[in-house]
Amino acid sequence: MMAATASYPRRWRAPGLFGSPGRRLAFWAVVLAYLAWSLSTLNIDTARVLAGLPRAWTILERMVPPDFSRWHLLLTGMAESIQIAIAATIAGAVFSVPLGIAAAANLSPRPLYLAARAFIVVGRTFHEVIIAIFFVKLFGFGPVAGLLTLAFSSAIFLGKMLAEDIENMKPGPVEAIRATGASFGQTFFYAVVPQVLVKTLGVLIYRLDSNLRHSTVIGIVGAGGIGQTLSASFTRYDFDFASAILLTIAAMVAFGEWFSDWARRRLR
Amino acid sequence: MAAEVQAAGRPRPLLAVEGLAKVYPTGKKALGGVDIVIDRPQLVAVIGSSGAGKSTFIRCINRLVEPTAGRVLLNGQDIVALDRKGLRAARRRIGMIFQEYNLVERLSVMQNVLSGRLGYVGLLAALRYRFPPQDIQAAFALLDRVGLAGYHDRRADALSGGQRQRVGIARALMQRPDLLLLDEPTASLDPKTSRQIMRLVRELVAERQTPAIINIHDVALARAYADRIIGMKDGLIVFDAEAGSLTEAALTQIYGEEDWSSPQEEDEDIPAGAAAMASLGMTS
Ligand SMILES: Nc1ncnc2c1ncn2[C@@H]1O[C@H](COP(=O)(O)OP(=O)(O)OP(=O)(O)O)[C@@H](O)[C@H]1O
Ligand SMILES: [Mg+2]
Numbered sequence: 352m353m354a355a356t357a358s359y360p361r362r363w364r365a366p367g368l369f370g371s372p373g374r375r376l377a378f379w380a381v382v383l384a385y386l387a388w389s390l391s392t393l394n395i396d397t398a399r400v401l402a403g404l405p406r407a408w409t410i411l412e413r414m415v416p417p418d419f420s421r422w423h424l425l426l427t428g429m430a431e432s433i434q435i436a437i438a439a440t441i442a443g444a445v446f447s448v449p450l451g452i453a454a455a456a457n458l459s460p461r462p463l464y465l466a467a468r469a470f471i472v473v474g475r476t477f478h479e480v481i482i483a484i485f486f487v488k489l490f491g492f493g494p495v496a497g498l499l500t501l502a503f504s505s506a507i508f509l510g511k512m513l514a515e516d517i518e519n520m521k522p523g524p525v526e527a528i529r530a531t532g533a534s535f536g537q538t539f540f541y542a543v544v545p546q547v548l549v550k551t552l553g554v555l556i557y558r559l560d561s562n563l564r565h566s567t568v569i570g571i572v573g574a575g576g577i578g579q580t581l582s583a584s585f586t587r588y589d590f591d592f593a594s595a596i597l598l599t600i601a602a603m604v605a606f607g608e609w610f611s612d613w614a615r616r617r618l619r
Numbered sequence: 620m621a622a623e624v625q626a627a628g629r630p631r632p633l634l635a636v637e638g639l640a641k642v643y644p645t646g647k648k649a650l651g652g653v654d655i656v657i658d659r660p661q662l663v664a665v666i667g668s669s670g671a672g673k674s675t676f677i678r679c680i681n682r683l684v685e686p687t688a689g690r691v692l693l694n695g696q697d698i699v700a701l702d703r704k705g706l707r708a709a710r711r712r713i714g715m716i717f718q719e720y721n722l723v724e725r726l727s728v729m730q731n732v733l734s735g736r737l738g739y740v741g742l743l744a745a746l747r748y749r750f751p752p753q754d755i756q757a758a759f760a761l762l763d764r765v766g767l768a769g770y771h772d773r774r775a776d777a778l779s780g781g782q783r784q785r786v787g788i789a790r791a792l793m794q795r796p797d798l799l800l801l802d803e804p805t806a807s808l809d810p811k812t813s814r815q816i817m818r819l820v821r822e823l824v825a826e827r828q829t830p831a832i833i834n835i836h837d838v839a840l841a842r843a844y845a846d847r848i849i850g851m852k853d854g855l856i857v858f859d860a861e862a863g864s865l866t867e868a869a870l871t872q873i874y875g876e877e878d879w880s881s882p883q884e885e886d887e888d889i890p891a892g893a894a895a896m897a898s899l900g901m902t903s
Pocket of ligand 1: 643644645647648649667668669670671672673674675676
């Protein structure tokens with residue numbers, strides 16, 4: 352009996368990330384070689400970097416007492432950004448429901464599912480800023496382009512999250528409700544909605560928060576809101592006004608984050 | 620038994636299953652032509668090893684699993700031939716009870732019970748939980764009957780397993796079904812609760828004159844509470860008789876000789892390892 356045990360190995364180690372020491376060496380060698388190569392090709396001009404530093408200093412100096420005298424401009428831009436964010440979140444949410452259902456493999460027929468997934472993949476390929484540039488070209492400068500941009504990307508994002516939630520729900524309750532003779536709509540509202548509602552609301556609030564942040568960025572390419580005001584102040588070298596705008600944006604984003612956390616905690 | 624119910628001169632069987640077969644898309648032949656007739660309200664237990672096709676059989680009856688061939692006649696109407704609308708109407712008359720209860724956990728007990736009536740109300744009424752007063756009354760009465768009076772506003776995820784299964788039973792009975800299907804309703808419950816649930820089901824079958832088909836792994840429970848036992852093996856019925864006539868020989872026929880002691884997958888060569896474990900004192 353003891354002989355049988357003695358023949359088993361006494362040493363065992365968890366497998367490493369690279370499998371063998373040779374492969375680990377090769378990995379680090381490749382990483383170092385790449386770093387050396389990219390630094391040599393980037394052509395970092397030390398003289399230009401050094402010249403930029405004092406310029407950064409003068410800009411910072413001119414920003415220092417932030418200038419809130421044009422507060423009405425600031426307020427209008429801010430209100431526009433917030434309105435864009437809220438309207439875009441609502442519009443996105445409305446469109447995300449059919450999109451999410453269509454993109455859920457366990458609810459939607461195969462061809463519709465594939466079409467919806469393809470739409471989501473294409474929609475997610477482009478960053479908000481790129482979509483904003485496109486919509487600005489279509490509808491001109493202003494908040495309409497911004498609203499459409501964020502509504503579009505919100506619908507895609509919320510639709511994808513909803514589809515994933517629906518796919519991860521428990522199939523049992525759905526089956527049970529279907530077995531009572533309920534229609535598709537009834538099954539959806541009785542078995543699917545209760546399972547995904549809380550998480551979906553959480554995602555919605557999160558999206559409102561991030562739309563608030565996005566709305567400041569897309570303004571820079573001319574899609575309305577405080578971002579447009581900011582970009583204008585930079586081109587006019589109004590650095591003290593720009594710093595006032597930046598401070599206000601920071602305050603709003605912080606508030607949005609706090610609100611989003613607070614609201615999502617209360618959802619439990 | 621005293622509760623034995625005799626149906627007086629029914630013109631046709633309550634349920635007749637003819638040549639019911641199912642081949643899954645994987646190519647697995649789970650049901651190979653099953654025939655049964657239920658001509659009176661009785662509790663029919665289906666036993667058989669894991670993978671014998673019990674769940675497939677029960678799910679083919681209300682077409683949660685689409686059968687490949689065969690007929691399911693409920694009060695003379697072939698369920699397999701129905702279109703979607705007809706199927707929904709037929710499903711209203713078949714109550715189903717699940718091992719995992721399958722309640723909607725975020726909803727209250729009352730909402731879960733009332734969902735048994737969904738087949739009878741429109742979408743808008745269902746959305747606002749506007750059920751007819753007689754449905755609400757029936758729901759309260761059923762909750763009382765299954766021993767859950769006063770629990771109507773509890774959330775389903777705040778109940779114990781036995782209580783959840785009672786809600787599941789009440790939901791199925793809300794349909795006023797002509798047939799009850801139960802897929803291992805006691806498999807997640809302790810022995811005492813299991814017996815209570817079996818007793819309840821048996822009483823309900825007698826009270827409501829509704830036949831019930833119940834998949835069950837516990838042969839003792841089946842013997843104690845069922846009127847009739849069907850044994851399945853490899854997708855076929857190999858035993859179908861009164862509960863009292865289930866002999867050891869019949870059990871061997873259903874479960875097979877070797878199934879009594881070892882798992883059904885192909886035996887692996889474990890003796891050497893077992894000896895080594897014994898020498899390390901790792902087996903009790
Ligand atoms: N959706 C499915 N796709 C493919 N094969 C399936 C599917 N469902 C069941 N099967 C197979 O069909 C056979 C019968 O399964 P079924 O679930 O009916 O058995 P069961 O008797 O209910 O078993 P258990 O006692 O474990 O619940 C099994 O071999 C199973 O692997
Ligand atoms: Mg089963």
